[in-house]
Amino acid sequence: MEDTQIIQLFFARSEEAIMALAEKYGTACQKLSFNILQDNRDAEECVNDSYLTVWNQVPPAIPSPLFAYLCKIVRNLSIDRYRKRHAAKRTDTLTVAWEELEPFLPAASTPEQEMDSRQITIILNQFLGTLSRQDRLIFLRRYWFMDSYQEITQLAGLNENTLSVRLTRIRKKLKTYLQENEVYL
Amino acid sequence: MKAEKFSDALENIDDRYILEAAGQKAAKKSVLRHWKTWGALAACLCVAAVSLLAFRQLGATQSPPSIVQTAPASDSPSGMRRFMNYNGMRYEFLGDGAIYEIPREELGEVLGTLDYDIVSDPETYSGKDLASSFALGGTVYSLNGYSPEFRLAVEWDGSYYLCESVAYTDGQLLQIDSYFSLAGFPENIQGVSIYDHAGINLLDRLPNEEIENFTELLKGSLPAELENEDYQEIGRAQQEGRSFQISFELMDGTEYRFYLIPSLRISMFGDGRYSLPQEFCDSYTDIFEGLTQPEQPMS
Incomplete structure (x- = not known):
């Protein structure tokens, strides 16, 4: 079913809207949530919560594109759940991805120096625009979709070593870009 | 942390x-396994495409693009599509609110100010003139060389945005025949590209000598009654x-995009679905049948 048709169902407050959303995007959402939580049951609950969030926001929201809007909700709820679940101990995929990034993110020396999240997003959009399409894909599959190295190697046709070098190079580029734009976290 | x-x-x-990124993942079986091979081929094609473009630029008699997109859209906090109403028509912000550089001389008269916030009260304002889900307080301008029923410009916080009509606020659909005339098609089209549904991968370009016939036949699209x-x-x-997804590359450097599903005889312009004329399908279905595209991310 077409996105506009699904949104019309949400506006009509028809429960078919949720079914249509699940049928069309359920698999992709489940995968994204699982990448973060590494637990099928938790991922399923997060995806269902995401459908409920869409139900509560549409209307009045008319999301376009619907897929990206839904993915952002799934990612946000999954990371929230991850934070609660792993407050004491962090050992899995998301932590590994964050630990990879940590040394490449310029630190603020004072709280005043920290940049607002929305401004950082604007600069990140610009940074992504400077990357080649392949580098952008690799970067986003790793740090937005939280894919494992193995998944990305299959996706990109690269071996793990090449991928690792490539990701390091992108992270260095990110660090330079953030420093040049005075982004401190 | x-x-x-x-x-x-x-x-x-x-x-x-x-x-x-999502789309590329879905496409891995058909495309990415052969990334390196196709990469080399793509590089050759890029050289060819750049050469072709350079050749076309050299041979072109029209003036260079006057309207240039300078920044992509920022994220929409409400998640709502960015649109506004003027004179009984609904207009979508191009690129969902991308910023354009529009030369001062291209701007026409001031038509009004976007006073009403659709996000705050969709029921009251969604059909009201000068109501908008974006750029509230922005100034609406006509654009020289364009009918206001096709495109308008909005100046907001020192940046310029382009808006394109997609339907009437009473729900009536655009009449494609007159809409194309208002838009100046096919005279101001300098190229036609065919993309996959997501509008990311370029699949083919229509031969330039076909542009006029392609556009004339599309004009016969009529609102479809769909179940x-x-x-x-x-x-x-x-x-x-x-x-x-089809892109009409216009003389001013902008694009007009719409969708075609030749196998179902469906075209989609703005917010409407239309039936394609039989003559169009007879003439152009072959072009589309030969094109394959990656699976969509939603699959």
């Missing part, structure tokens, strides 16, 4: 980057790679 804050900021990056099954069929066609 800095990375957590970074991750929060990364979450709201431009939708097109998310779709690009639920038809919508489901359209959804299937989009997932199965039978829907195509």
Whole structure:
């Protein structure tokens, strides 16, 4: 079913809207949530919560594109759940991805120096625009979709070593870009 | 942890980057396994395309593009599509609110100010003139060389945005025959490109000598009366790679984009679905049948 048709169902407050959303995007959402939580049951609950969030926001929201809007909700709820679940101990995929990034993110020396999240997003959009399409894909599959190295190697046709070098190079580029734009976290 | 804050900021990056990354993953079976091989071929094609473009630029008699997109859209906090109403028509902000550089001389008269916030009260304002879901307080301008019923410009906070009509506020659809005339098609079209449904991968270009006939035949598209099954069929066609995004590359450097599903005889302009004329299908279905596209990310 077409996105506009699904949104019309949400506006009509028809429960078919949720079914249509699940049928069309359920698999992709489940995968994204699982990448973060590494637990099928938790991922399923997060995806269902995401459908409920869409139900509560549409209307009045008319999301376009619907897929990206839904993915952002799934990612946000999954990371929230991850934070609660792993407050004491962090050992899995998301932590590994964050630990990879940590040394490449310029630190603020004072709280005043920290940049607002929305401004950082604007600069990140610009940074992504400077990357080649392949580098952008690799970067986003790793740090937005939280894919494992193995998944990305299959996706990109690269071996793990090449991928690792490539990701390091992108992270260095990110660090330079953030420093040049005075982004401190 | 800095990375957590970074991750929060990364979450709201431009939708097109998310779709690009999601779409590429879905396409891995058909395309990415042969990335290196195709990469080399793509490099050759790029050289050829650049050469062709350079050749076309050299041979072109028209003036260079006057309207240039300078920044992509920021994320929409409400998640709502960015649109506004003027004189009984609904206009979509191009690129969902991308910023354009528009030369002063291209701007016409001031038509009004976007006073009403659709986001705050969709029921009251969604059909009201000068109501908008974006750029509230912005000034609406006509554009020289364009009918206000096709495109308008909005100046807001020192940046310029382009708006394109997609329907009437009373729900009536655009009449494609007159709409194309208002838009100046085919005279101001300098190229036609065929993309996959997501509008990311360029699949083919229409030979320039076909532009006039292609456009004239498309003008015969009439509003389609669709049942639920038809919508489901359209959804299937989009997932199965039978829907195509078409770009008319205009003389001023902008694009006009719409969708075609030749196998279902459906065209989609603005917010409407239309039936393609038989003559169009007889003439152009072959072009589309030969094109394959990656699976869509939603599949």
